Amino acid sequence: MAQKTSGEIEKEFIDGLAKSTGNDLKGWMKAIDGFGSKKRNDVIAWLKSDHGFGHMNASLLAGIHANGGNPVYGSTDDLLDNQFAKAAEMRPLFEEFIAFVKKNFPQSSVLPKKTYVSILENREFAAINIKPKELRIGLDLGERPFDDKAEKAKLTGPMPRISHMVVATDASTFDRDLVELLKESHGRCH
Numbered sequence: 001m002a003q004k005t006s007g008e009i010e011k012e013f014i015d016g017l018a019k020s021t022g023n024d025l026k027g028w029m030k031a032i033d034g035f036g037s038k039k040r041n042d043v044i045a046w047l048k049s050d051h052g053f054g055h056m057n058a059s060l061l062a063g064i065h066a067n068g069g070n071p072v073y074g075s076t077d078d079l080l081d082n083q084f085a086k087a088a089e090m091r092p093l094f095e096e097f098i099a100f101v102k103k104n105f106p107q108s109s110v111l112p113k114k115t116y117v118s119i120l121e122n123r124e125f126a127a128i129n130i131k132p133k134e135l136r137i138g139l140d141l142g143e144r145p146f147d148d149k150a151e152k153a154k155l156t157g158p159m160p161r162i163s164h165m166v167v168a169t170d171a172s173t174f175d176r177d178l179v180e181l182l183k184e185s186h187g188r189c190h
Contacts, residue, residue, distance in 0.1 A: 141163055
């Protein structure tokens, strides 16, 4: 069974709020507005102590409130979908790359941003731009000379320290050489 995304968990929580608490999202946003503190940890503690929320649900609700009453994680799912709007045929290659990263860096996370996708393990060590005909995999390789494997980075969005990129047009790019480049970038960032 596929693991639920944060966006799916958040949506189920919002959809079930009225039934489980007697108050819908709008009602809870008003209640939090009326609470004395705007500090997220205070709101979480109040939801737990005064309203019987578990920590995860209190955190979700406080996060939504801090985000202007809008879902927090649903928007990250949308950010990824938006990047495929003009490059739908690249999604299978992207999914294959993410599986490749997870196999070699099991502790890593994938975080969609507005213009790119960040690969991080505490700190970002790779970034992906999704183009109609290629994935541009950005890496922090410092002063390493550019060559046919790792060229000068041409990515939109990530930190300037992303210096190099590997261009992937098919899965043959996901090899031992790329693992070594990812390890080098990871080491530089940590």
